[in-house]
Amino acid sequence: MATETIKVNSREFVVKKYSFPTEQIPRLDYQDKKAEKLIENGQPVILTGSDLVGSAHHWDIGYLCSNLGSGQYTVYSSADGKFKYYDDKKLTQNKQFKPPTTQTDMTFQEFAAKLKRKDNKELMYLQQPLNETVGTRIVMDFTNFNWGWANETQKKNHWGPMTSNLLLVGMEGVITPAHYDEQENLFAQIQGYKRFLLFDPSQFECMYPYPIYHPHDRQSQVDFDNPDLTKFPNFANLKGYEGVVGPRDVLYLPMYWWHQVESLHGHGETISITFWYKAAPTVKVVYPLTSGQKVAIMRNIEKMIAEALNNNESMPSFMQAMVQGRYT
Numbered sequence: 001m002a003t004e005t006i007k008v009n010s011r012e013f014v015v016k017k018y019s020f021p022t023e024q025i026p027r028l029d030y031q032d033k034k035a036e037k038l039i040e041n042g043q044p045v046i047l048t049g050s051d052l053v054g055s056a057h058h059w060d061i062g063y064l065c066s067n068l069g070s071g072q073y074t075v076y077s078s079a080d081g082k083f084k085y086y087d088d089k090k091l092t093q094n095k096q097f098k099p100p101t102t103q104t105d106m107t108f109q110e111f112a113a114k115l116k117r118k119d120n121k122e123l124m125y126l127q128q129p130l131n132e133t134v135g136t137r138i139v140m141d142f143t144n145f146n147w148g149w150a151n152e153t154q155k156k157n158h159w160g161p162m163t164s165n166l167l168l169v170g171m172e173g174v175i176t177p178a179h180y181d182e183q184e185n186l187f188a189q190i191q192g193y194k195r196f197l198l199f200d201p202s203q204f205e206c207m208y209p210y211p212i213y214h215p216h217d218r219q220s221q222v223d224f225d226n227p228d229l230t231k232f233p234n235f236a237n238l239k240g241y242e243g244v245v246g247p248r249d250v251l252y253l254p255m256y257w258w259h260q261v262e263s264l265h266g267h268g269e270t271i272s273i274t275f276w277y278k279a280a281p282t283v284k285v286v287y288p289l290t291s292g293q294k295v296a297i298m299r300n301i302e303k304m305i306a307e308a309l310n311n312n313e314s315m316p317s318f319m320q321a322m323v324q325g326r327y328t
């Protein structure tokens with residue numbers, strides 16, 4: 001795999017080289033009016049100085065070990081370091097699907113001990129909602145997050161309620177392949193460095209998501225390391241944005257924006273916390289529709305057809321009958 005060295009804020013990172021061009025994600029102080037404008041317009045921006053999780057800046061593996069308590073944590077393992085999310089509620093509809101990662105529950109202390117081993121065959125990624133099982137000092141750190149700013153941002157942009165805060169601890173080199181989420185996300189980086197590759201929802205035609213009933217719904221079918229341009233020709237027209245988030249940075253990741261996330265080598269395990277918010281309720285449809293709204297419409301139609309046909313195997317021929325020679 002070809003790599004290139006990029007410089008970010010006087011730091012150098014060796015990153016994987018891909019076939020598509022990218023521009024830089026804007027990086028602005030969180031109080032900059034331009035940053036607020038970008039968030040208002042559903043555009044990604046890396047925010048500095050927010051101290052959104054300032055009370056967690058001292059979180060490292062050791063501190064988490066001592067203060068997370070003895071609750072069970074979900075740890076994913078992957079031989080190729082890629083962690084493609086899959087919806088296990090959709091496994092029944094795909095008999096031949098084989099999960100690309102394995103999932104183990106263990107205490108944080110067991111996870112930390114595994115991190116130290118040199119003979120790990122697989123990369124590991126801990127992903128766990130912050131909940132009441134954590135120790136009192138973590139709860140205190142959590143209550144001291146900059147909720148004033150977070151709540152103000154949520155209100156100003158008419159986001160729905162915050163749904164979850166995920167604690168993420170990844171080994172260097174873990175990759176979350178390209179996918180989109182249906183919630184607004186304030187992504188706070190605590191330790192280590194993560195490279196974000198972002199793609200506007202209008203790039204939908206280049207990303208070829210799995211069918212909606214597939215366990216990998218919302219994920220791109222394209223292997224970024226070896227794109228099959230016969231099957232996915234429009235991938236050749238993909239244009240993206242990229243940026244590196246480090247400790248204290250917060251990325252505003254708008255709903256429906258595609259993202260691939262890579263924990264960079266040379267800077268230790270990555271620790272991140274996500275703040276996910278439900279979408280703003282659509283009070284009045286304004287034309288022209290945004291590309292995110294078009295994705296939502298496509299999803300609803302796919303769901304309706306899958307439900308009406310009640311037979312996923314007949315979806316392809318049905319969908320093609322609808323467009324072949326008529327809309328093509």
Ligand SMILES: CC1(C)c2ccccc2-c2ccc(C[C@@H](CC(=O)O)C(=O)C(=O)O)cc21
Nearest residue numbers: 076083085125126127168176181187261274
């Ligand atoms: C890959 C992993 C651990 C996972 C496994 C199984 C189920 C869910 C998830 C899940 C959800 C979110 C992330 C964080 C981030 C990607 C990144 O930071 O790597 C991202 O995509 C976002 O913030 O939207 C990572 C994961």
Ligand SMILES: [Zn+2]
Nearest residue numbers: 179180181259
């Ligand atoms: Zn995501």
